[in-house]
Amino acid sequence: MVQFLLKLLGARAQPDMKITFWGTRGSIAAPGTDTLIYGGNTTCLEVTTASGRTIVIDAGSGVRQLGDSLLAKGEPLDIYLLMTHIHWDHVMGFPFFGPIFHSTTRITVAGSSRGIEGLRHVFNNKYMDGTWPISFKDLKAHIEHIDHPIQGPLEIDGTEIRSNRLQHPQGGMGFRFTERSGAFVFLTDNELMEKGWVGASFKDFAAFSRDADLLVHDCQYVPEEMDMRHGWGHSDLAAVARLAMEANVKRLMLFHHDPWRKDDQVTAMVERCKEIFDKAGAAVEVDGAREGSTICV
Numbered sequence: 001m002v003q004f005l006l007k008l009l010g011a012r013a014q015p016d017m018k019i020t021f022w023g024t025r026g027s028i029a030a031p032g033t034d035t036l037i038y039g040g041n042t043t044c045l046e047v048t049t050a051s052g053r054t055i056v057i058d059a060g061s062g063v064r065q066l067g068d069s070l071l072a073k074g075e076p077l078d079i080y081l082l083m084t085h086i087h088w089d090h091v092m093g094f095p096f097f098g099p100i101f102h103s104t105t106r107i108t109v110a111g112s113s114r115g116i117e118g119l120r121h122v123f124n125n126k127y128m129d130g131t132w133p134i135s136f137k138d139l140k141a142h143i144e145h146i147d148h149p150i151q152g153p154l155e156i157d158g159t160e161i162r163s164n165r166l167q168h169p170q171g172g173m174g175f176r177f178t179e180r181s182g183a184f185v186f187l188t189d190n191e192l193m194e195k196g197w198v199g200a201s202f203k204d205f206a207a208f209s210r211d212a213d214l215l216v217h218d219c220q221y222v223p224e225e226m227d228m229r230h231g232w233g234h235s236d237l238a239a240v241a242r243l244a245m246e247a248n249v250k251r252l253m254l255f256h257h258d259p260w261r262k263d264d265q266v267t268a269m270v271e272r273c274k275e276i277f278d279k280a281g282a283a284v285e286v287d288g289a290r291e292g293s294t295i296c297v
């Protein structure tokens with residue numbers, strides 16, 4: 001109705017920020033009949049800003065199909081690639097990201113300070129040991145690295161991107177995107193704990209996620225599994241639900257699904273979160289992140 005009225009008045013509504021999930025799985029790709037609903041590819045998101053700029057988050061196996069989708073537009077690409085960290089499941093798709101083989105592609109890598117090193121390594125160590133026939137220097141795309149977030153928040157065409165350290169073995173970065181239309185927070189490979197690293201305790205993440213329209217958070221485990229998994233750098237649904245409530249987020253998407261978790265089990269985790277919110281009287285919308293789905297913020 002609002003959109004209709006704005007149209008009538010000749011005014012242009014503020015475009016939304018669009019977030020598309022190309023990979024939602026954690027640790028290793030898990031294709032098959034058990035993962036058709038939530039998807040089997042590892043971490044890769046496409047954020048399209050209100051200005052139309054493409055920002056890719058991570059180059060897990062989902063980045064292959066994103067590459068095809070970007071190339072299908074038939075235009076030179078000038079995109080950002082924000083790296084949370086360089087664990088294998090977040091870089092494994094990069095050699096299959098089609099745009100890197102085109103000289104008309106420009107990629108600015110930011111996020112984790114080791115991001116560019118990890119992407120280079122995927123090619124070079126495998127080239128050197130004879131298990132992959134292409135080295136990083138053979139790529140046709142122009143790929144550069146900028147020191148975000150060391151130099152402060154990143155500003156891309158009016159979209160502000162702030163970063164926060166993750167509680168994860170070997171470190172990592174989470175991101176908060178803010179536009180006039182809303183705020184989106186992405187925290188994966190993150191273990192919520194009261195006393196984490198400096199700047200990465202539960203209260204730090206609650207402040208970082210404060211009033212977000214959408215929070216996408218690592219939810220690899222159920223609470224009963226945590227005894228054996230403390231220190232692995234991933235969260236359970238009870239901790240994630242508590243964060244969503246304390247940060248007063250509107251919408252929560254469970255992410256980084258365990259590769260052994262079948263679709264019905266992810267759905268059961270979503271239901272358990274709903275019960276927690278209902279019991280607390282919290283108005284948080286929740287679902288499991290689904291490969292191929294798009295959310296507007």
Ligand SMILES: [Zn+2]
Nearest residue numbers: 026027089189
């Ligand atoms: Zn991961």
Ligand SMILES: [Zn+2]
Nearest residue numbers: 085087168189
């Ligand atoms: Zn990781």
